[in-house]
Amino acid sequence: MQVVGLDIGFGFTKATDGRNQQIFKSVVGEAAEAAFTNPISLATEAARAHRQISIGDESYFVGETAEAGSRGRGFTLDQQQLLTRYARVLASAAIAPMVPSGEPLRVVTGLPISFLRRHRDGLAALLQQRHQVTLTHADGSKESKQIHVEKVRVIPQPFGALFRHMLNDQGKGAVQRFVTDKIGIIDIGFRTADYAISDRTRYSERGSQSSDAGISLAYTAIANNLTEQSGVQVELYRLYEAIDRGSIKIKGKRYDLNKLTERAFGALATRVATELNRLWADDWDLDAVIIAGGGGAALLPYLQPLIEHELIPVDADADSRMLNVQGYYRYGRHLWPSTPAQPNG
Ligand SMILES: Nc1ncnc2c1ncn2[C@@H]1O[C@H](COP(=O)(O)OP(=O)(O)OP(=O)(O)O)[C@@H](O)[C@H]1O
Ligand SMILES: [Mg+2]
Structure with missing residues (x-):
């Protein structure tokens, strides 16, 4: 098993x-x-x-x-x-x-x-x-x-990122503060932004919610602008590499994406911060906030100045798209402790 x-x-x-x-x-x-x-x-x-x-x-x-x-x-x-x-x-x-x-x-x-x-x-x-x-x-x-x-x-979904921090690969509690503290989690994915609160590991219904503020909102704004400039409709999932690179080549012509990206990501970060301040208005006693999801990493530079809570940084070399799924695995080991660990190597 x-x-x-x-x-x-x-x-x-x-x-x-x-x-x-x-x-x-x-x-x-x-x-x-x-x-x-x-x-x-x-x-x-x-x-x-x-x-x-x-x-x-x-x-x-x-x-x-x-x-x-x-x-x-x-x-x-x-x-x-x-x-x-x-x-x-x-x-x-x-x-x-x-x-x-x-x-x-x-x-x-x-x-x-x-x-x-x-x-x-x-x-x-x-x-x-x-x-x-x-x-x-x-x-x-x-x-x-x-x-x-x-x-x-x-x-x-966002509890994946929480368990990733709370448990180790054997499914055991590793870091005490995630068990004893009140932690907010922001998971920004491609389509959804999920906010959740874990109050001494208890799921807070009041502080948890999904919204449409995923990265695809920013991508749509960028894609629409490119359509205006080039006449070509670029599928959203073909934009990751281009945005990362800062430019895209369409029919022989290269379009700069840096300015467009800055504007679109800035607007999205503002929206996320607004949603968050409204949702967590009564939860000013959060001890810390985890930012997860690939979109969380992409937006972090824009989001950081807008969030007043203590942020828990993601290890620089971790791929933040993987945080939830790694947490799911750890939670599985916690639920079913008899399952053998995978041998290393
Ligand atoms: N190496 C990378 N390659 C592609 N996208 C990346 C990379 N690193 C970060 N990203 C960002 O990650 C985002 C996708 O994040 P993630 O995988 O968490 O979304 P998702 O879980 O698929 O979406 P949702 O949670 O809405 O279902 C991309 O839109 C992009 O902005
Ligand atoms: Mg996701």
């Missing part, structure tokens, strides 16, 4: 078994039959990250493989759609490469706070099955696997 943390985000799907981790864009597309495989390309990064999975009669490209190679491909910013259309494929593609076929798995995953009540049982039912899948590797070889999910626990 093995514990797996799974985070199906609007931007990225993440999974870990405590030793290995998976992260890829939450994009699913039709698998294309290659008429020609260039042997040189088999040695590239893209080939190593090739993600192709078949479930039943359908074969899919997933993540960056779909982004680059699928004619019909989709992603969504709608929770219902994410669950009904994509969640099963994304979850299987994330878990399959890490686990032995047939091994009983216990999965901890999360939902944005506003969707927790409505979708918790549906998500658990969708995952808790024996999923028969076939992975196709870059060289065309196939590997059949049964993903046997025997138990699922669904928790409020």
